Amino acid sequence: MPEEINRQWVMASRPVGFPNEGHFELREAALPNAKHGEVLIKLEYLSIDPYMRGRMNESKSYTPGVQIGEVMTGEGVGVVVESRAKGISTGDHVVTRTGWQEYATAHVSAVRKVDSSVAPVSTALGVLGMPGLTAYFGTLHVIDPKPGDALVVSAASGAVGGVVGQLAKLSGCRVIGTAGSDEKVSYIVDELGFDAGINYKTENVSERLGELCPDGIDGYFDNVGGETTDAVMEHLATGARIAICGQIAQYNDVEQAMGPRNIRALLVAQAKMQGFLVFQFVQQYPAALERLSKWVSEGTLKYKEDIVEGFEEMPKAFIGMMHGANFGKLLVKTNA
Ligand SMILES: NC(=O)c1ccc[n+]([C@@H]2O[C@H](COP(=O)([O-])OP(=O)(O)OC[C@H]3O[C@@H](n4cnc5c(N)ncnc54)[C@H](OP(=O)(O)O)[C@@H]3O)[C@@H](O)[C@H]2O)c1
Structure with a gap:
């Protein structure tokens, strides 16, 4: 007992x-x-x-x-x-x-x-639970990546972000992640196979995105909001899709920030921004878990x-x- x-x-x-x-x-x-x-x-x-x-x-x-x-x-x-x-x-x-x-x-x-x-x-x-499912639906259903797309994900070394980048790679995208340390950036590139990473604490995110995505950003999986998202908005490609998953940069703010103020970037790029909650896809969990489990067990998804x-x-x-x-x-x- x-x-x-x-x-x-x-x-x-x-x-x-x-x-x-x-x-x-x-x-x-x-x-x-x-x-x-x-x-x-x-x-x-x-x-x-x-x-x-x-x-x-x-x-x-x-x-x-x-x-x-x-x-x-x-x-x-x-x-x-x-x-x-x-x-x-x-x-x-x-x-x-x-x-x-x-x-x-x-x-x-x-x-x-x-x-x-x-x-x-x-x-x-x-990876085989709520965060993995969030990555799955946010990437494959909300952003709907196409081969050749440039996709950016923030909090890229985290529970959700790490899966997002790998799913985008499986979809044929070029993937760039932002993270808060050099060690995390090395991990997403060297271990997870991202094409590039940006340390948002030490690098100029907008400048680096401009260099890494000369034709603009087609997909953005937003885990953090705040200044990282402001920087992404400066580089949207025509027809960009933005999945608003989380805004952790604001979760401890005492005064909620106004905005976003750079909505004009969506207008110019004819872009789509969509918030989502993983629970809205509950009917599709079994099928998604089956695919995620297969990728994990065969070593495709780390x-x-x-x-x-x-x-x-x-x-x-x-x-x-x-x-x-x-x-x-x-x-x-x-x-x-
Ligand atoms: N929509 C949904 O249904 C759903 C479901 C699950 C999760 N989420 C959201 O997805 C996001 C990621 O969740 P997770 O479980 O994968 O967490 P996680 O990425 O494993 O851990 C949180 C990470 O956020 C980063 N962070 C903390 N404060 C930050 C700041 N001020 N600016 C930028 N980055 C900051 C840190 O990484 P760095 O060292 O890189 O800064 C931290 O390690 C969260 O925003 C969460 O709320 C949404």
């Missing part, structure tokens, strides 16, 4: 600007019981994602936020230690929304079984995980990500 205590990270107060460790509190709760149709999961890996910052705000977003004193939201993968659900047995690995805690119950309809013969179970939170050891480290890992400390998909191994 599992231990009696379930440790949880709750939101202690709402951050204004960048979060710090004081905004979180470690709490002990009783182990939950699986009801009819549910499973009890012992979490092995918990996902840390940029969207969690938005959930800490009071203002309404596309889903309700976390309330003060509530367990922080998030996905996890773990082993089923008790099953009262048909089709799922003790010992199965599953992924679902669990929150930041060591044990969670979930209804069978909300869990997905994870096949550890394809790839390590942790990938169900990364991925990098940044695994932080210890459930206690959740807030620190989350805060670090907001400063670019992660290198690849950020996960916490619970060691529970």
Whole structure:
């Protein structure tokens, strides 16, 4: 039988600007019981994602936020230690929304079984999970790249960005990524096969894009917004497609920036800019996961995980990500 205590990270107060460790509190709760149709999961890996910052705000977003004193939201993968659900047995690995805690119950309809013969179970939170699916639909459905296109992706070494660039290469594009360190830039070029990378912290992004994309940028997968996106807008090719996936450069802004002000660039390039949420493609997840799994298992699609050891480290890992400390998909191994 599992231990009696379930440790949880709750939101202690709402951050204004960048979060710090004081905004979180470690709490002990009783182990939950699986009801009819549910499973009890012992979490092995918990996902840390940029969207969690938005959930800490009071203002309404596309889903309700976390309330003060509530367990922080998030996905996890773990082993089923008790099953009262048909089709799922003790010992199965599953992924679902669990929150930041060591044990969670979930209804069978909300869990997905994870096949550890394809790839390590942790990938169900990364390349074979929500971030991989985001890259898949944002690239292939929103941007719809054509062979020969010049495609730019920001936060290119991250969970989503790394997959975007590789899918664009598979589609025959020339791919340029922006990232926040020389090490990350070397990784996307040398390991992932991007054509070029730009360190947005040390290089002039607009100048470099001008050199690298003399005929303009046909596709832009935007993970960050802010100055990087301003620079891309100066180099749009006619008929460019822009997928707005994330705006992490603004997630900790106290005053929301006005704009964008350079909309005229869309007019001149007859370009299309489209925001999207991965959930809008939910009906197509199984087919996409099948393709992503095949590419991962045959080695066509590479991925990098940044695994932080210890459930206690959740807030620190989350805060670090907001400063670019992660290198690849950020996960916490619970060691529970
Ligand atoms: N639309 C959707 O459905 C959906 C789904 C999943 C994710 N997203 C969004 O996709 C983006 C990437 O998510 P991810 O999970 O793949 O995260 P990630 O790229 O693995 O990690 C976040 C990265 O963002 C970069 N970053 C942090 N602050 C920045 C800033 N001020 N300016 C520029 N870059 C900054 C850092 O990399 P550097 O060192 O390179 O700066 C950091 O490592 C996020 O914006 C996220 O919200 C959207």
